Amino acid sequence: MISRREKLFIGISAVVVGLWTFIPFFWMYYASFMTEPEIQQGIFRAVENPTVDNYSRILGLSKVEAIFGGQTKSIAMGFLNSFIVALPTAIIGTAIAAIAGYAFGRFSFPAKTPLLFTLLMTRVLPPIAILIPYFTLFREVGLVGNHGGLILTYLTGVIPLLTWVLMGYFATLPVEMERAARLDGCSRLGVLWHIILPMAAPGISAAFIIAFLFSWNELLFGIILTGGTSAQTLSPALLAISPLTATGYSGMALFSAASGLSILPPLLLALFFQRYITRLNIVDPVTFRDT
């Protein structure tokens, strides 16, 4: 039934969408196989001698690094620190948000809408607005320069968002099994653990991935709370060597390779994630019933 003209139009649009998505990736990885002098002559040209030297420097396999004192070591440390911060954030954040989302999604209680609004409002606040006092307060209690302060901060960032996502997801699940379990004497949290969680595995996975990506990618709090310390996460570590800043010492070639490596874990997670996200119920939460 679809006319040929429409088919052509759809085909061209699909190609345009694909190009728009991939071109920035392509050029960054392209640049990462060039040498610095080559880049300075212009990236839009055929590479004569593609080199993996940038990657081996980042991974610490190159002799050049030994001479310069291994400055790119901070990138490897950044990977490690980002894992140390992102994993607990994602696990704890998803767990708390699952319980809160269950409460919001399944029960009606007094002042539900105002409470939901309050929770979401904390997400709306620009991070820079709470950053300055955070820094001062965290320094007082010894949460600057270690992973704990960052995990705590990221938890406050992800929990409202995940609660919203999971609330919508739980509301789409059938309620009969829960009822039966409750009648058989299962507690409410028992129902959540034994009945809801197995059914909600896609939603929970999606929430986990959102939290992980957020913590992995975040820059601002990372700079202020861990920048320049041994707990420095990946984004601040990248920025510290970025040639785009006044202090960065690496060239664009090396920086492209470091950037290219840094996004591999998120890219893999996103590929898993896309299976679940269309099943999320963010777009139409049935839960806006203030009864």
Next chain:
Amino acid sequence: MAAPSQIRASLTDPQFALLIVSGVIVFHLIIIIIPLGYSFWLSLHETNVILRSQDYVGFDKWGEALTEEDTIFATLRSLYFAGVSVVLSFVLSLGIALVLNQEFPGRSFLRAMILLPWAVSEVVTATMWTIILEPTWGVMTGIFPGTLWISSDWAMFWVSLAFVWHMAPLGAFFFLAALQTIPKDLYNCARIDRAGMFSRFQYVTLPHIRYAVLIVLVVVTVEAFRQFDLIYAMTGGGPGTVTQILPLLIFRYNFQFSQYGLAAASSYILIIIATILAIAYFVALTQKKTQTRKNIESKKPIRANA
């Protein structure tokens, strides 16, 4: 629609839910309100780093923030950034979703890939777009040598575009989720009625995705006003100060110039803008919901086209 998904509240159910929810919210309020209160206190004081003194100055810093040229321009740039980002993200994410909702070879592959820009951190987004846009060795200059449109006049637009590249996939997925709830039959009926592509969009698609439209607008606006990482990594506010949006200026006031009072007062401008928008959107979200439902149920969209 009655609530089949909601357990009938026994006496203790609301208490149980309230207990859990309050716990989470109290945790958040503690970790938000204490800093906000401290920041408010800072905005009322003149802090001298060298003398280590803090003198009460009332709302002087607020007045300074509201009249300082830097702050005013930074606020305008923030509004421009949010405006351009919202409009472009909206158009682009809807376009992407409409394409991905069609049948074409390689669709599932493209769907799997489309979310990748969103997964990339802002720092790396900045790297990618700098490689494309850099005026001396960038890709654009290589393709179109000697063009002037990568000048500082356009810097604000290019950082917005990089942000849109990063954000639009998420919006596209929200739209796609909404598009998939539309029954295929409606389109077939519309075709039989000889409705063209655009009238099918207007009468079949649009009524079904109104709620998604609102969600996308909210998410992009909120993220645009929160955004710091991308511009800080891409231009650092430069060239000069042409991309210095309000969060970057606050950062500089505080960490470069040690103007804690001014930084705190300026950050309240940002908080107030964000809060007003959030309340407006939240009201729209909770109300549009019921209206949209009614519209879909009462109007048979196809008939409008006959």
